Amino acid sequence: MSVSVLGSGAFGTALAISLAGNGPVTLWARDTNHASAMKASRENEKRLPGVPLPDHLSVTTDIAEATRNETLLLAVPMQKLRSLLVEHSELLAGKTLVACCKGIELNTGLGPIAVLNKTLPSAKPALLTGPSFADDIARGLPTALTLACDDAALCKDLQQQLTTANLRLYRTTDTTGAEQGGALKNVMAIACGAVIGAGLGDSARAALMTRGYAEMQRMAMACGARPETLAGLSGFGDLTLTCSSDLSRNYRLGLAIGRGETFDPSVTVEGAATARAAAAKADEMKIDTPITQTVTNLVDQRLTIGEAVALLMKRPLKEE
Ligand SMILES: NC(=O)C1=CN([C@@H]2O[C@H](COP(=O)(O)OP(=O)(O)OC[C@H]3O[C@@H](n4cnc5c(N)ncnc54)[C@H](OP(=O)(O)O)[C@@H]3O)[C@@H](O)[C@H]2O)C=CC1
């Protein structure tokens, strides 16, 4: 069965390239100039330069054509997911919609599955998440991801359909755990980038990753997640990748903060809005999330990196 990818950013293009190894794939771009450039060069020079688009991949700006397939991957940033769903609600109703974004919606505190459920109740929602850089997937390097869906039978079908030669999918029905892990690891990556950028060392990063993981577990489990999901690809796996590679945009924003440099605001950095959303939600739920609160203050320039470290180091001593 053919699939379509809506959103021709780095991740959507990489997924479409990999899925084209299984059969025809449609990649939808909202921008006519971008689509024309991709058709002409058979490359997404704007978002994923240097990787050719395979023959089985067709590019379109016609959303009606792209939504003819039953399974649609939604590869837009988290803060743009709702507007995509609302704008094209008639064409997306009743479809199997696989969200590919990692974040928490700023105004509502909802993750991608909840946004799908609220906005398009007739659709069948799923989530694809886990450790993978678009560039690695597009170049055919091996990756393992989590496919989460409340409906166990649909999850199995999607796992078969979306596994490719270089994308190995593990399935789970714990959608809450998968979406919380994928969202919160971006916040921790900003924190880790900041300590490395400020020259505070690898020991500080290891401390942040570990305490950040504890914070992710507290938050996710309070929302109903299963601990084993947090220990899997979408939690621990993605935390490890994103906190240790300067291929990550979240980590690079942190590096810039730590070095006192500016960062291009047009780059997709999910962790910034997600930190604000998660900090507000944690306050409401009375969950202790000192790293998330600190990242929010760093991103919003209410704290310097020196003040942030001092505050974290002076917290009351406690059991691990
Ligand atoms: N890049 C990566 O390595 C990975 C990314 N992800 C996740 O994938 C999601 C998307 O990231 P990524 O592809 O990297 O981001 P990019 O910045 O590369 O691309 C975002 C894409 O979304 C499109 N877009 C934005 N708003 C809308 C809208 N309202 N309707 C239609 N299209 C829209 C943009 O279109 P336009 O070009 O016209 O602006 C652009 O093509 C994020 O949640 C990210 O966390 C997950 C794993 C890996």
Ligand SMILES: O=C(CO)COP(=O)(O)O
């Ligand atoms: O989610 C990712 C890796 O799994 C990509 O990370 P960035 O969004 O930080 O680039």
